[in-house]
Amino acid sequence: MTLLDGKKTSETIQQEIAADVAEIKANGGKVPHLAAILVGNDGGSVTYVTNKVLACERVGFGSTLIRYEDDVTEDELLAKIEELNNDDEIDGFIVQLPLPKHINTDKVLEAVDPKKDVDGFHPTNVGRMVAGLSAYLPATPAGILQLLARYEIETKGKHCVVVGRSNIVGSPMSILMSKPNYPGNCTVTLCHRNTVNLAYHTLQADIIIAAVGIPGLITAEMVKEGAVVIDVGTTRVADETRKAGYRLRGDVDFDNVAPKCSFITPVPGGVGPLTIAMLLKNTLRAAKREVYA
Template sequence: MTAQIIDGKKIAAETRELLAKEVALFHNETGITPHLAAILVGEDPASAVYVRNKERACAKAGMKSTLHKLPSETTEAELLEMIEQFNDDSSVHGILVQLPLPGHIEEQRVLDAVTPLKDVDCFHPENVGLLAQGRPRFQPCTPRGVQVLLEKSGIDVSGKHAVVLGRSEIVGKPMAMLLVQKGPVANATVTICHSRTANLKEVTRQADILVAAIGKPNFVTAEMVKPGAVVMDVGINSVDGKLVGDVDFDQVAPIASSITPVPGGVGPMTIAMLLDNTLTAARIAAKG
């Protein structure tokens, strides 16, 4: 069996191209340019690269982006004050606080401070609650990116057993919520696994669709995957200067039916979905 390699880079480029047309149409109708304000605290190299990529993607899509760099010694109060300024600024439609934050800043308090109407990462409890009820204001970027990859690859999700490996607030939990909903690219039977799951390999081997988001390089091996399963690798890890996923690609690709590579799989979709949410936020603002 030779797995279908799901080309996230190509699908993300196509998605951004369509989005650019929507942005242009929205601007022509309203005179508004969707604006994403990003805040980067500290000098984390990976975060800096990621934010730069978001800036470039915004520019290509016809959106405005502004990056606000703060030193690592910035206090929580100073960061909250900046967020409040963006909350009150009608020209800003989406606010992104790049994670991780320095250890002296309470992450949850900061994320909760972003107004739900500009929370384009879908981290605010109000937006998470709407997502859980199946009426999302915004779609969580990485999980929604996985969904789009499944859809564009012609993979049927309805009625399938999806196993999500990882229970983070950013990927694991919202991924499970999206897949279990009524609707397209959903209606799955979902199991969430994590570090305390007993008989982990036995559980993951039941998956028709396995989403790996555990943050451990090459963690998922061939013996953990059912032959013919669809494997979506969300992990991005650096090993000896090389980017690898949470899935041992060389082991798993020969037995999977479809698989995402790292890099070039899920990662590019995250930014595409962030831009989509920013356009949604601008549309919400335009309606008043």
């Protein structure tokens, strides 16, 4: 069994990005600049956005954090997005989700200029991805592709079972794994909350990608010997022994599943760290105008 070390892979990717930034600077080019909009004070969202901004600084990007209280109006947000769309200094920007209930998330995401949509959530980018055109890929699926590629995991002709159909992870992952590229070229099964007999499907899988947010959902009896298991779940569960008062638990019962696997991601330290690296990579691509070229 080989551990897929997302932390190390993320560091490698960030070093590659930093080297690119140094070269851009040396050539007198414009340094990539990422902006992030954060609404409210949700603990998870604050942590994620703070980490994204810190990561920008580490690789030499410019960064801007724009914060609003929970009661910000949809119009205020849309006006800020319009401003960022037209600001030549900003190469890419993200709106941290979830947004408060009184705001129409779809409307907000659609307001982002697709060329600056480094989260890859705009329907134009989703559509381009489905069509196999150059697009910003959502960061978590892109990170999983990087892990598979950098560990040279064979995917062609394999049966990949994706569990969870969110717009952010499961759905795009299922599409990407079916595309005729490496990593991909799989036969894909997409399972969700209405799947009858989840174990029947996961037992057929050469590659399982679990993105449901239910700790320990995937147990050893559900996994074939030699499978590759990618765990996207990061649910906070109470843990008094930790300083933070919680620890992260994946969708996979790691201790019992790992011995059966050829490759498996740990939680934390698996898919999570790659998400930030791929957001930076998308921002670099935005600054270089590589997408839609």
